[in-house]
Amino acid sequence: MFSWGLASHxxxxxxxxxxxxxxxxxxxxxxxxxxxxQRPLRADAQRNRDRLVEVAAQMFASDGVDASLEEIxxxxxxxxxxxxxxxxxxxxxxxxxxxxxxEGLCHAAEELANExxxxxxxxxxMQRFVDYIATKRGLATSLRVLLTTNSTLxxxxxxxxxxxxxxxxxxxxxxxxxxxxxxxxDVMHALGGIYSAPxxxxxxxxSGRLVKLLMDGLRFGARG
Amino acid sequence: MFSWGLASHxxxxxxxxxxxxxxxxxxxxxxxxxxxxQRPLRADAQRNRDRLVEVAAQMFASDGVDASLEEIxxxxxxxxxxxxxxxxxxxxxxxxxxxxxxEGLCHAAEELANExxxxxxxxxxMQRFVDYIATKRGLATSLRVLLTTNSTLxxxxxxxxxxxxxxxxxxxxxxxxxxxxxxxxDVMHALGGIYSAPxxxxxxxxSGRLVKLLMDGLRFGARG
DNA sequence: CACTAAAGCGGAGGTGCCTCCGTTTGTTTA
DNA sequence: TAAACAAACGGAGGCACCTCCGCTTTAGTG
Numbered sequence: 001m002f003s004w005g006l007a008s009h010x011x012x013x014x015x016x017x018x019x020x021x022x023x024x025x026x027x028x029x030x031x032x033x034x035x036x037x038q039r040p041l042r043a044d045a046q047r048n049r050d051r052l053v054e055v056a057a058q059m060f061a062s063d064g065v066d067a068s069l070e071e072i073x074x075x076x077x078x079x080x081x082x083x084x085x086x087x088x089x090x091x092x093x094x095x096x097x098x099x100x101x102x103e104g105l106c107h108a109a110e111e112l113a114n115e116x117x118x119x120x121x122x123x124x125x126m127q128r129f130v131d132y133i134a135t136k137r138g139l140a141t142s143l144r145v146l147l148t149t150n151s152t153l154x155x156x157x158x159x160x161x162x163x164x165x166x167x168x169x170x171x172x173x174x175x176x177x178x179x180x181x182x183x184x185x186d187v188m189h190a191l192g193g194i195y196s197a198p199x200x201x202x203x204x205x206x207s208g209r210l211v212k213l214l215m216d217g218l219r220f221g222a223r224g
Numbered sequence: 225m226f227s228w229g230l231a232s233h234x235x236x237x238x239x240x241x242x243x244x245x246x247x248x249x250x251x252x253x254x255x256x257x258x259x260x261x262q263r264p265l266r267a268d269a270q271r272n273r274d275r276l277v278e279v280a281a282q283m284f285a286s287d288g289v290d291a292s293l294e295e296i297x298x299x300x301x302x303x304x305x306x307x308x309x310x311x312x313x314x315x316x317x318x319x320x321x322x323x324x325x326x327e328g329l330c331h332a333a334e335e336l337a338n339e340x341x342x343x344x345x346x347x348x349x350m351q352r353f354v355d356y357i358a359t360k361r362g363l364a365t366s367l368r369v370l371l372t373t374n375s376t377l378x379x380x381x382x383x384x385x386x387x388x389x390x391x392x393x394x395x396x397x398x399x400x401x402x403x404x405x406x407x408x409x410d411v412m413h414a415l416g417g418i419y420s421a422p423x424x425x426x427x428x429x430x431s432g433r434l435v436k437l438l439m440d441g442l443r444f445g446a447r448g
Numbered sequence: 449c450a451c452t453a454a455a456g457c458g459g460a461g462g463t464g465c466c467t468c469c470g471t472t473t474g475t476t477t478a
Numbered sequence: 479t480a481a482a483c484a485a486a487c488g489g490a491g492g493c494a495c496c497t498c499c500g501c502t503t504t505a506g507t508g
Contacts, residue, residue: 042504045456068494079458084496266474269486292464303488308466 049086051076057097061135065094065143091146095153098143102157105132109164119177119222122168123215129165130194130207162188176223178215190214273310275300281321289318289367315370319377322367326381329356333388343401343443346392350435353389354418358428386412400447402439414438 041049055076059067069090073083087093108128112121136143147154166184173180191214194207265273279300283291293314297307311317332352336345371378390408397404415438418431 039455042455044503048457069496070494073458080496081458081498082456085456088496090495263485266485268474272486293466294464297488304466305468305488306486309486312466314465 045086048076048078048082052078052083052086052093053096053100056093057100060094060097065090069093094143095146095150098146098153099157101132101135102160105129106160106164109168113168113171117177118168118172118175119215119219122172122178122218123211125165125168126191126211126214127208129161129191130204130211133194133207134204172218178218179221180223182218187214187218269310272300272302272306276302276307276310276317277320277324280317281324284318284321289314293317315373318367319370319374322370322377323381325356326384329353330384330388333392337392337395341401342392342396342399343439343446346396346402346442347435347439349389349392350415350438351432353385353415354428354431354435357418358431396442402442403445404447406442411438411442 040046052072056067056072059072059075069083070080072093073080076083083093087096105128109121109125112124115121116124162184165188169178169182169184169187172178173182191210193210200206264270276296280291280296283296283299293307294304296317297304300307307317311320329352333345333349336348339345340348386408389412393402393406393408393411396402397406415434417434
């Protein structure tokens with residue numbers, strides 16, 4: 001689904017001609033719980049780490065992935081050394097931010113499902129999905145590297161996102177708010193249009209209309 | 225398909241046709257090729273540009289793509305400003321070097337074809353091809369970005385390389401030195417094994433044997 | 449509490465990146 | 479050949495990256 005995939009570059013098995021040492025990024029806080037034999041971060045360290053991620057998310061969104069790391073540290077109120085201890089490379093930080101956003105997107109699905117009728121939840125979520133893609137423009141190249149370098153990242157995240165969507169669609173179909181004869185992957189595919197040219201000025205509006213149109217189609221012929 | 229990197233000059237002394245600091249004069253056309261319909265570079269500019277590419281090729285080969293640009297400029301005997309004027313970004317420089325190396329590889333095919341019996345030429349070329357892949361580990365990430373960013377580069381170069389190989393194979397088949405019932409793309413495919421684990425210590429030897437084995441297979445049942 | 453080891457912090461400093469602009473050099477024209 | 483000018487040069491300067499290590503804070507322990 002994510003067009004950044006760069007899946008296979010031809011018929012030959014593509015091999016990682018290996019490059020520089022990139023230590024595995026650490027898991028986020030929650031994830032450390034299931035990680036075996038890993039002491040939890042000290043309270044202050046945890047706090048700083050969270051702030052860094054928070055600030056980095058904003059900075060990446062507004063300035064692109066090339067945002068100054070020193071500026072991120074500054075705004076997070078920590079020294080540059082602290083940033084580097086937590087995230088040895090820029091990619092580490094990008095990855096954590098990326099995963100966090102995916103997490104947020106999936107979490108939003110649950111939340112919306114609880115607070116709205118199933119069809120509305122679906123629509124709102126799709127709109128949010130569009131926003132999500134929008135913010136990723138700047139990150140495109142860095143993500144491209146990341147997603148080819150780190151194949152887990154790709155499968156993890158795309159799995160989570162499509163799972164969230166599938167849940168919303170099935171709920172909406174079950175409740176009769178949308179027609180029952182659609183498959184989640186079809187809807188996913190229909191959203192494909194939003195990948196095109198995400199930098200034109202009217203892209204956001206066009207995508208919004210695409211979602212509405214899609215919803216109309218989904219509601220057409222629904223039971224109730 | 226050919227997402228591997230630049231050839232190194234002289235990491236393995238296998239094939240002795242490595243150019244001895246007398247680069248082909250037509251290499252200088254490179255500059256003008258980039259910018260068609262444009263005044264030729266001034267003599268000094270051309271000279272500097274050539275030196276930069278030359279030095280960059282060496283540095284990239286020995287230190288990886290992260291080689292210091294300032295060091296490259298220094299060794300080429302020019303100021304850093306000059307480097308940047310010719311190659312506004314690191315990627316520009318990498319691309320030019322990469323294209324040059326591909327060119328060299330293809331040129332070697334012709335040369336080998338003139339100097340050796342067709343089957344020997346093919347074998348030698350494949351060995352050189354292995355070297356070419358072997359050395360470029362460090363460039364993997366940068367090239368990956370380049371090749372996804374710049375799709376022309378990818379199709380250009382992979383076309384050139386497979387074209388060169390096809391030529392050698394057809395010539396060998398035509399002269400009866402190898403069997404006639406093989407297709408170039410099959411041979412290419414058979415070479416696929418060399419992509420695996422190019423960092424293990426015995427990789428070079430294993431790949432060399434693979435090539436020999438392949439040649440045996442190709443010679444088996446040849447007319448003459 | 450008080451104490452201590454370990455964890456965490458931060459920022460100076462060395463290096464590389466890239467831009468900008470005054471100076472030098474090649475080329476063209478007269 | 480000389481003058482004139484565009485092209486090219488080069489390096490200083492400013493900013494970002496990242497490492498290193500002495501200082502500070504935390505979380506246990508008695």
